[in-house]
Amino acid sequence: MRRIAVILSCLAFTVAAHARDDARLDALMQRYQGDVPGASLLVVKDGKPIVSKGYGFSDMELHVAASPSTDYRLASVSKQFTATAILLLAQDGKLSLDDHARKWLPELPAVAAPITIRQLLSHQGGLVDYEDIMPADTAVPLRDKDVLALLAKTDHLYFPPGSSYRYSNGGYAMLALIVEKASGMPFQAFLKTRIFEPLGMKHTLAFVKEGAPVPNRAFGYSEEGGHWVRTDQSMTSSVLGDGGIYSNIEDLARWDAALYDNRLLSDASRKAAFTGWTATDDPTIRYGYGWRITGETLWHSGETIGFRNVIVRYPKQHLTVVLLTNRNDPEPYQTALKIASLFGATPPP
Template identity: 65%
Template sequence: MRIPASLLAGTLAGLFALGGCAATGPATPASIDTLMRDYSGDVPGAVVLVLRDGQPLVRRGYGLADMDAGTPATPGTNFRLASVSKQFTAAAIVLLAQDGKLSLDDPVRKWLPSLPASADPITLRHLLTHGSGLIDYEDLMAPDATEQVHDIDVLHMLEKEDRLYFEPGTSYRYSNGAYALLALIVGKASGQDFATFVRERIFKPLGMDNTVAYEKGISTVSNRAYGHSLVDGKWVRTDQSSTSAVLGDGGIYSSIDDLAKWDAALYDDRLLSDAMRSDAFSVQNPIHDEVDVDGYGYGWRIHGETMWHSGETMGFRNVIVRWPQEHFTVIVLTNRNDPEPYRLAMKIADLYR
């Protein structure tokens, strides 16, 4: 269902006019602040967005985006999304399928022929749904690796591994490497590099002007949050790791203001067709051993009528949880190593649902 233009305009106006909470029912600004108290003050912070029918019920920042500079976290602060990025990588592949540039049932070796023979049965759909059986590239790196790897380096690592965890399509194993390969395939199928494609086909059309697939020395992140970790009782900056430059599995930076525009686009066909959204937002690969997950779609975990994804990386923990049938969404982005905020997002949702 397309959100009417008048409602969308009101949504965007509300996003920039609303600085705190406009609560309904039992929720109050104080109740949100109580839940977020650990993120308040001179500590690594968080931002919270709660949307109903496209309207912000909560749009709020807590704590600091940059402890060194004392910069506060605000709704316009851009956080490294980590694995929340996967929904954009998946959308890029789906867009190319809609364009007729590729098929989700293409063998991965059609696009990346340097992969070993063991990858013959793997399709793009297997990559999207974590059903490929690929070896985890993180386990192929030296434990003390400090030099950053990129998506192409992931391919080179997997070229040497003529083995899989399981026959493709028969099981589920979360694979960051699969999404690094998907980013490379976006480049090959589109004739553009991944960062350019998502900027031109997703971010610009939606007005996500400050969202970027970040490449050091090539692009910049405005209003940037820096990651932190608690070490011996003190917060220290831990913003980058050896895997932070891999784009397809987690390299996108965005803000809750931009993610509100992304959320709105997931209700209609301005990017993805009704059929493709139905596939992306439904169980394509069942998951039997995880809590609050029935299976994986294309870049989304699915649990009943809920779709969500978390993102965990060096110095950042994030989550987006959507209830599409209710037109209700909660997003929490944080620039600290702990805790993972899924349960916090669910508590926030309970105040409004």
């Protein structure tokens, strides 16, 4: 009898602990609950999803609830996939990270001649921000090739390549075009064939208007005057290399698992991606290839009109938090760190 009592006591303690953790988690996610644009939250520990749930709505007009299968526009979280595509082609011997970008994209201006693929990956190329030079009256959404056309008209860089850091969406658009040139495939097809299909990421895609629709699509919203207004796309939303991928937390659990072994990238390639090659404008952050590195965490945020997302990985603790949202506020990084702390993560410095 005493043994049974001990077992029941342990079970009661476990249930109470889980209830306490659930309450703390829901408190952190309170702003996403109710009749508001929502979020999908994933926590993976030791290879197992221990939290996978949706909050709020993915479509306010039709009142579609957000869920683990809701697809969000990843924005700059997409950069890790663009970088992986480049690394795969390097493994294939199709290109070298030390190739000059103009070897593949001769349309780039002469001033860009010294820029290498490696420098584009780590935001050390110095290219002018395409968002600042696109015509104010742009009425048709830009694509990666349009970004190249804009950059081709520039006659200066922000700094000599390799000498400094400046976050560059245009640099990642150029990487997507290099993937197309080196592989002979459209960027979205390369991602599907070499990354998404092998990993079973059936609901992840680089979205193009003439291609497949986004399954279970979340639409983006911004709060204006106390009301939520749909702000789903801008004139830069069709650029793929810097932020055009849609995915959900179920697929991103598969992606996270692949970052621990060589099913896609070799040990050397993963080490290269996760190495902080350059200091950034934040002294606590270095930048790898499509990843920010803070202490022992690997992470990246993604912000675009109507979406704010983050993935934070703690590889040594085999813990990952992914928070995808279809709204312009709040920024999710600090929330993800607090969620990670509920599961034993040490806050980054």
